[in-house]
Amino acid sequence: MRKLLLLSALSFTLTYATNGDELVGISQSSRGMGGVGVGLPTGFLESILRNPAWLPFYKGGFLFSFEGVLFVPKVRTTVYATLDADDARPGYPALFSASARSRDEAFLIPSAGLAYRVSRRLALGVAAFGVSGMGVDYRNESPLLAQVRTSFRFMRVVPSLGYLLSPRLSVGLGLHLSWGSLELNALSCEAKDADGDGLITFTGCRPAGGGGSSAFGLGFSVGLAFKTEHLYAGLAYRSPVYARYRRVFDSDGDGRYEDLVLEQPSELGAGAGLRLGRLLAGLDLRRLNWSEAAGYRHFGWRDQWVLALGGAYEVSPRLTLRAGWNYGKSPVRDAEGASSYPSVRVPYFTKVFSPYELYWLNAVAFPAVAEHHLTLGFGLKLGPKAELNGSLVYAPPGSVRVSSEHQTVRSKMYQLSFGLGLSWSF
Numbered sequence: 001m002r003k004l005l006l007l008s009a010l011s012f013t014l015t016y017a018t019n020g021d022e023l024v025g026i027s028q029s030s031r032g033m034g035g036v037g038v039g040l041p042t043g044f045l046e047s048i049l050r051n052p053a054w055l056p057f058y059k060g061g062f063l064f065s066f067e068g069v070l071f072v073p074k075v076r077t078t079v080y081a082t083l084d085a086d087d088a089r090p091g092y093p094a095l096f097s098a099s100a101r102s103r104d105e106a107f108l109i110p111s112a113g114l115a116y117r118v119s120r121r122l123a124l125g126v127a128a129f130g131v132s133g134m135g136v137d138y139r140n141e142s143p144l145l146a147q148v149r150t151s152f153r154f155m156r157v158v159p160s161l162g163y164l165l166s167p168r169l170s171v172g173l174g175l176h177l178s179w180g181s182l183e184l185n186a187l188s189c190e191a192k193d194a195d196g197d198g199l200i201t202f203t204g205c206r207p208a209g210g211g212g213s214s215a216f217g218l219g220f221s222v223g224l225a226f227k228t229e230h231l232y233a234g235l236a237y238r239s240p241v242y243a244r245y246r247r248v249f250d251s252d253g254d255g256r257y258e259d260l261v262l263e264q265p266s267e268l269g270a271g272a273g274l275r276l277g278r279l280l281a282g283l284d285l286r287r288l289n290w291s292e293a294a295g296y297r298h299f300g301w302r303d304q305w306v307l308a309l310g311g312a313y314e315v316s317p318r319l320t321l322r323a324g325w326n327y328g329k330s331p332v333r334d335a336e337g338a339s340s341y342p343s344v345r346v347p348y349f350t351k352v353f354s355p356y357e358l359y360w361l362n363a364v365a366f367p368a369v370a371e372h373h374l375t376l377g378f379g380l381k382l383g384p385k386a387e388l389n390g391s392l393v394y395a396p397p398g399s400v401r402v403s404s405e406h407q408t409v410r411s412k413m414y415q416l417s418f419g420l421g422l423s424w425s426f
Contacts, residue, residue, distance in 0.1 A: 077409065097144070175220055188207075288304040
């Protein structure tokens with residue numbers, strides 16, 4: 001008899017329009033332009049996160065912005081399992097299936113920040129925003145879905161500065177103070193082959209979640225920005241952020257809840273932009289190192305190259321329209337014929353997992369399958385000191401499929417989000 005984690009689970013309650021579990025963009029200007037922000041100043045909130053070297057280039061002495069995004073994800077998971085219909089007599093297989101849509105329907109995601117030009121060369125900024133997360137809720141569904149209900153939230157408070165080395169060149173630095181919250185609830189069951197025919201049944205199912213846990217983390221970002229009358233260029237690096245969530249799950253049924261580490265990955269990005277009259281265009285290329293991030297690498301997440309492309313056109317002195325495209329291949333991949341033999345250790349978990357169990361976790365609890373994102377946005381000046389910005393981001397359906405000798409699971413998701421932000425300068 002061996003212990004099978006029917007569920008395995010983490011996930012996020014903020015299933016944003018995402019690259020992995022990272023937001024496409026923070027500011028509405030950036031979101032409307034496909035998430036551009038490393039090589040082009042697309043709102044000072046975005047610059048604080050992506051490249052603080054852009055801060056000295058914003059006009060005005062004091063800037064304030066408050067923004068919010070309404071995010072509406074749709075996730076459905078289907079499981080097929082060949083199980084033992086009669087564990088007293090060998091050779092009675094039966095096909096069982098379950099399909100359900102996650103109950104998590106919509107989330108409101110706020111962000112706020114301010115920036116201040118201290119002198120001609122120096123600008124300071126600070127912002128707070130939710131930047132990572134995802135979530136599924138299969139409570140009261142079939143045990144084949146492990147009745148998973150998990151929630152992961154990750155936010156950053158980032159004080160930052162930008163300094164002009166010359167009228168065209170600047171450097172920036174940000175300190176990332178993070179807070180994460182993780183809740184992991186699901187059923188864990190015994191897998192038995194009582195009659196020795198190679199077919200299993202599940203018995204002794206029990207809730208294995210340890211309740212919510214939170215953790216703090218620390219990281220940094222550095223950036224370089226260059227600007228002429230028509231050209232923009234930027235380079236930025238963001239460090240990983242380590243977080244250990246304590247007593248979140250009992251992996252082996254011994255009654256003791258174990259810790260789980262989830263480290264947000266490092267990111268290296270470069271970008272460029274061009275202004276021709278009323279038209280502004282930009283392109284970013286970023287690399288997210290999931291395979292080096294604790295937790296994610298143990299679940300088999302792959303590194304991700306993200307391409308962001310966007311443009312803005314000033315229709316009038318008051319109105320600007322934006323459009324963009326963002327692509328990043330999902331770090332969660334298909335896995336056919338995955339082994340059910342226990343061979344993978346996750347730090348602080350007692351249980352030894354099979355590759356299939358971890359792929360199952362990715363498909364059911366980490367459906368980070370969004371790849372293409374189509375974006376639209378606008379900017380409307382409400383006066384000489386205030387501006388309203390909005391964005392619409394659509395991620396077409398993406399899916400992941402994993403299978404073992406006796407089970408197949410497929411998750412499918414699409415995403416839609418709407419954002420509005422008000423900015424003031426003083």
